[in-house]
Amino acid sequence: MSNAPSGGAPHSGIEASGKYPVQYRFAHAKKGNQHLVVVFANFAAPDDYGWSNGVFDNLRSNILWIRDQFDGKNSYYLCKGMDFELERSVITLISNVMNSLGLTPDQCTMWGGSKGGSAALYFGLKYGFRNIVSIVPQFMIGTYLEKHPSVAEFMMGQVTETNIRVLDNAIPDLVRAGANRGANIYVLSSPQDEQYPVQVEPFLGLFNGYENFNFIFSDSPFISDHTDVTRRNVPMLMGLINFLIDGMAPRLGFVGNGREQPDADRSAIDGYLKATSQVRPSFPAPMVFTPSPGQQVHTPTVGFTGSAPGAVRVSIWEHGKFLGSPQAAPDGSWSWELGRPWSKGQHVVRIFAVDTTGFASPATEVAFTVQAQGSPSPGPHMASGGQLPVQQTTGPSAPAPVISVPAPGQQVPGPVIGLMGYAQGAVHVEFVEEGMPLGMAPVAPDSSWSWESGWSWTEGPHTVECHAVDMGGNKSQRTAVTFSVVNAYASPAPAQHLTSGY
Missing domain, CATH: 2.60.40.10 (Immunoglobulins)
Structure with missing residues (x-):
């Protein structure tokens, strides 16, 4: 029920033995690889599953995606109303999958970006997992939640200074205590990330006693904001995770790889997946x-x-x-x-x-x-995800584009907003708001497109319309998406930062 990554289409399930049911997707490893990658979601991840857009298609490991949605809200996988039974429900899922595979924490990688990067650090340090990859994380979770008030209220119940401090100290206190000093830890950030001066840089020194802490400092004029840091570094990150899957943590000394077990007994994990299957035979099919x-x-x-x-x-x-x-x-x-x-x-x-x-x-x-491929009917029709193209005078053959990000009604952290989607048969898409042109984006050979404004948006609701333009100059119907910009603060001035040594 997702993009088919590793060992075929992933299995969907719900671990319901704890207080908070935890939804997951699982894909078997290719060719018997004996490793588990646990993936935590960032804000605005599709369906609250991080890295679920096909980027892991070629990984050889077992993959466990964990959905960060509890009662319709994100939680950093930690708590609801300061009830950390939610965290225990999540670690129960991870432990059950790991044990069903016959693996140990030394054969696991915690992986995530932004909110998911914070979760990867927290669970990796606290529960002793060997590898941690944390991409543009927030160390001070409570303070950062000021930018996401609905999540803050869900996690804290009462948003008080005491509760903010508890969440702010969740990760730093683990590092100060020397939790899991033998872990292979990789933290990626950038001076172009507006969160870096407050959320990352002050905490790097805490890792001085760690055996293999690595800080990847991505300083590039082609990075403009928080999300760009990840996007710019995907090829390098894929190389890193393949090293970790093979048992090689980049460091000095001799390392080995391989260790596949193509004939390994999968009955335990298959039994667990069946027992926690998201599909319930008693629920009638549509x-x-x-x-x-x-x-x-x-x-x-x-x-x-x-x-x-x-x-x-x-x-x-x-x-x-x-x-x-x-x-x-x-x-x-x-x-x-x-x-x-x-x-x-x-x-x-x-x-x-x-x-x-x-x-x-x-x-x-x-x-x-x-049977026949012709032009879409002239009347309006629903776009994928429930977006309704607006009636518009169009050319004869340009299908309306689809906007996949942001989702309708989504709260999008500002100040810079990005849109993504696809437009079959188009050469570019154009964007307007309230009749004012915003810009345009080229369409890739696979029909995908992405666009960033390059300026700060005001907080509150926005309705952006876009239309596709084909090689003949024909314009499609417009597709509209309404979303809300939150925390559209101005970008901070560049901070003093390290340029080497990590």
Whole structure:
């Protein structure tokens, strides 16, 4: 039920033995690799699963993605109302997966960026995991939550100076106490990250007694903000994680690699995955009214309708890739369109119903065949993720673009805002707000595009519209997304920083 990484499409499940049910995805290692990478999510990660956009497709290790969503809120995987039973529920999941694989903490890597980087440090240090990769983390979690007031209220209950101090000291106190001094720790940050002077630099000296602490200082004129640091360093980070998976932590001395066990017994982990499966056979599969099984479709747009009693949404997939998740009405009815043309030929789509707790039904499969590839109908249709393109005078052949980031209604930390999506058959997309042009972005060969404003946005709601332009200059219908900018403070002046020695 996700992009297919390592050993095929990942398994989705819920560890419900603790006080707080923890949702996860798991992918088996390739060729018997005996390692586990645990992935913690950053803010604004798709569906609150970090690094789930295919970047780990070629990793050989087992991968455990943990969703940071509890009662609809993020938590840094730590607490709700200062109740750290939430943390214990998370470590229960990690321990159960690790033990089911027959691994030890020495064969595990904690991995995450930003909020997820803080969680990787916290769990890696506190519970003795061998490898920790923490990308642009926040050390002072309580202070940083001033930028995310809804998360602060969820985690603290009462946002008081005492509770802020407890969360601010969660990671630094572990380091001061020398927790897990033998870990291989890799922290990545940048002077171009506005969080660096307050959230990272003051704490680097605490690691002086650690055997293999590595600070990767990414100083580049091509980095403009917090999120750019990660984006700019993805190739290097992928190289690092492959070293760690092979048992090699970059350091002086002899190291070995390999250790694959292709014939290892997987019955324990398979049993655990089955016992915690997100799919509940007792939950009825959704009904699909249109398209009908085997239907021949003569247009590239296909309208899906159906019913899923007891569900809050349905989740739609093809070949292990997520397509969309429309909401179900109180009577169970739902409808959806992809928002881009379907390719010519046969398609087999799997649809799951999802209840309020996150459990999913067995899948309903519907097969249909697109016979002819033509222009989308002129009327409005729903884009992936529920975004509604606005009626607009358009050229004859430019499909409306899809905006995947930010999601509708999302609270986006400012001050600089980025948008991402795809636009099939287009050469570029153009952006406007309230009739004012904002800019444009080229479309890559795979139809993806990304754009950053380069200026500070005001706090509050914004509605950005974009349209695609094809090689003939034809403009598509506009796709609109409404989101809220929070904490749109001005970027700080550059701080004094180290240039070498790490």
